[in-house]
Amino acid sequence: MRNRDCKIFIDDSLVVQKTLDAPFRIINAINITSWSFKSVIDYIRLQDTAGNFLFNEEFDGCESLSVPKNKCKSNCELNFENYFNKRFHEGEYSYGLIDSIYNANANRPLNVCNTGSECDTLRKIVWDYQRNKLGYRENSCDSSKWAVNYGFSFNPITAFSNAMNGGVVHLPFDSTLSSGYTTFDYRDSTLCPGDKFSVEVRVKNPNPAGIDALHWGFIYRESPIKNISAVFYKPNPDPWGGYFYIDGGTQVFAPNHGKDISDWRRIKIAKDGPVYQVYMDDTLLSSVTTTHTGIVSLPRISMLFNGRDGYLDWVKIYDSTNTVRYFEDFEDCNNFSKPASEITCPGKDCRSSFTDYYNSVRQSSFNESQIDSIYSACGINLNVCDTVVQDFSDLLLCGNSAPVVPPVDINTITNCSDSSFFIYSVATELNRVYTDSLMGEFDSHYREKCIDAYKMESFTVSHEVSEYHYTLYYYDQAGNLVKTIPPKGVAPNRNTTWLDEIKSKRALKQTQVPEHSLVTDYRYNALNQVVAQQTPDAGLSEFWYDRLGRLSLSQNARQKAVSGTAANRLYSYTNYDYLGRITEVGQIKDNSGSTAVDDALTRNPSSLETWFNNRLSYKGQITNTIYDEPYSAFPAVDSRIIVQQRNLRNRVSYTTFVDTSSGTAFNQATFY
Structure with a gap:
């Protein structure tokens, strides 16, 4: 670069030369961009016209990075302006206006670049003393008792409430x-x-x-x-x-x-x-x-x-x-x-304490009256013992002279402007009333015409029913299915006479029952368990449960039809062990019929056990389930040709089936 003359060399060979519109005098940053993932940079060098190095970075270690010999002087206030405006996105504020914001909201001068006047320093001493010694409230937290510091400056850097949890x-x-x-x-x-x-x-x-x-x-x-x-x-x-x-x-x-x-x-x-x-x-x-x-x-x-x-x-x-x-x-x-x-x-009293604080900060030995004189020279009324932090917004820098809020034009009201206002207001109100009346009249005529249209038109339509098969399901208020009707039993009725009867009965709060057939009904106990089932083809089936709500006895229509009386009728039964596991199911005959089978029988454990014991010889189609214990009646042969039962705890060991209760051997068994 020579003034506006720009040249680019590769291995000392000129490849590009261009004249710029203006001289290139300031380098804000050096950016090396590569579109390859395997690029390597060995060094970066800047030389003056005599060939002397102004900057020579050879990347020998991050602990010893090169420092430019000639740096541009930075504008601290300008840098803070840019930072503030970028950080808060509130527009382009000048440094003086930002200082006004700090005075108005923080009650302290803006001294970012440490260029403040002696009066600014004096104000800061008072502000720090009131903040640190007298205490203040941060986020509704009393900071006069405990505070968070970094280092040994004893200057709080965050609200103590932020550290409490x-x-x-x-x-x-x-x-x-x-x-x-x-x-x-x-x-x-x-x-x-x-x-x-x-x-x-x-x-x-x-x-x-x-x-x-x-x-x-x-x-x-x-x-x-x-x-x-x-x-x-x-x-x-x-x-x-x-x-x-x-x-x-x-x-x-x-x-x-x-x-x-x-x-x-x-x-x-x-x-x-x-x-x-x-x-x-x-x-x-x-x-x-x-x-x-x-x-x-x-x-x-x-x-x-x-x-x-x-x-x-x-x-x-x-x-x-x-x-x-x-x-x-x-x-x-x-x-x-x-x-x-x-x-x-x-x-000590507050003023004596401030005197000690001032002298410790300024490394001085002034008394109270001398410190008052120092503050009076800056036009500051030293009222340091106020419980409210002092406001020094009366001492402003040059930037504060600009108004924070733009002036507002005030319209002067005269007799003429007042009369015009009332005339315009009355005219506006009359126009609104007239417009509303026109809109209301139009709406009323429109609705009257459209609502009476039914008197002048007649519309009749008919269509073929394209619905065929229905299955109907009925439920009680507990969500239990109480009735079903298959498609063959559904009798839809769409004739006018039937529909008129429905309207008439509904008006009289009477019922009109459709003529459905092939109904299956279900009845439940308080535990929502089926106690009776009536089907078109299988007839009536009844179910009885023990005191724990487990199915104990049941009887279908075929089992009931074996005998015309209670004696010799058949029942299906289920027995359980003490863990509630099913141990035996089968069919049993009530040989005497002397005891009625109902809920009172099955819910009484002793009565139910007696009923079973009196009919042990009348059992049939018996399936037994054995748990935990291995089968012990295998023939005495070489154990190596028999698969041993293991890991049977809380598991089924084997099941057997016998046709009658008189035999000692099972007809069929399955081992696990």
Whole structure:
């Protein structure tokens, strides 16, 4: 490329030359596209007119990618404008207008490129103090008690309610990847438990991924250089390790207390003067004696999970008598627990606290009046102790001068315009009434003409019936089939006299029964079991059931016709074992007829057994079914020529058939 002159070479041979419309001065991206799946790129080089390399990427390793020597200066504000407009799809907003949106909705200035003025910095200090120290509500959750932080900045990055679920505090593993250490911070009033106290938590870290797998710790922080932490971690390679970290500069290693916390564990750090002890599930892991100056107040408690997948169930603080003075179970973020008065410090007033906060942020030593003067120079009324975060929308950048909402034209109403309005309104209403009357008159005439058309026309039609065979089915309200009529028994009647009779009877709420024949009727008991069946060809069949609803006796028309009286009539019977399995079916003759066969007989087990025993010699056509036990009467021959019966538990072993009950041998048998 030379100004507008563009040339393309392949192996130093010129293949294309073209003059561009404008000079090519900026390279936003380099894109190498190949339509082959086996393409290989060796290097990419950019040279100036003297042949010096401006960019030389040889792809020797992703840890040492080439960096261009000459970069275009980026416009930070322009880049953020493009990002904002692309992200929210709300149009082309200028940076100043976006700043107005942030002031109106977030009560804070837009300082993306860190180019804000000193006054912007002062406003941000107040906003951060009110947000972090006085507390605010995120998603209806009280953030003045507990907050979620990344790292040790103690600046909340997400609503604490997003981390609470079912009484457990946890952030998804993937949501913490781009951050530093993730902490869950107690940020309420400073605690003063004295020189002897302990803090206990229930935690776990099941995900082995992260900075240090299954790494957990928590901190009691009095100042940036005074803290206590107990750390449990799994370095690479093993074994497990762990240590105390005291006063921001002393590491007291205790290798024996490194433990796996992939499942729920109760961790306690107990302090008694210079002695610090670590417990896990009430088991002492380590005890360390130090010479530090002492930590007797707790402005903040942080639960730190380097493993990136930490779960926090509850937090307890004990006083010197081992009495629980604070217990938070994270069930409701609107009603966090308050520490008992026995461990609460007498706090500073709000302005004194802000003075300390301001000096810690600016690394200064101003008093209250001096800080007031600094804010007054920017026209800011320092009312930092308001419970509502201060609104600094009165200090606007240049872009804010443009109105967010366009002006609205207001029409002035005069006597003349008022008269015209009423005249137009009355005319519109009269036109509507007249139009409705015309439409209504047309509809009435149209309906009157069309409805009377039957008086002037007569339409008669007849056709041949093309329906032949019917089978009729009748059901009761329980869905049981109670009657069927075959095609030969169906008698359709379509003559006028019959249809007129139906209309007349229906008007009088009387019945008109068709003359169907060859009817099959069914009758049922309360268990929807058939107790009687009447068919055109087989006659009447009756069925009796035992007390468990199992078929016990039945009799068809042929069996009943054997005798004109109850004596010597035949019945079909079914016997069962104690497991409800059928053991015997056959035919039996009632030789005496002294006991009537009905439901009272079959539903009484003792009466039914007596009835059977008195007629044992009158059985016939008997089929017996034997379960579980193998047949034992095979002849005494070589067992190798007989297939042995096995695996018969809850299975049929064999069935036999005998024609009469007098014989001892079966007529036929089937073995399994």
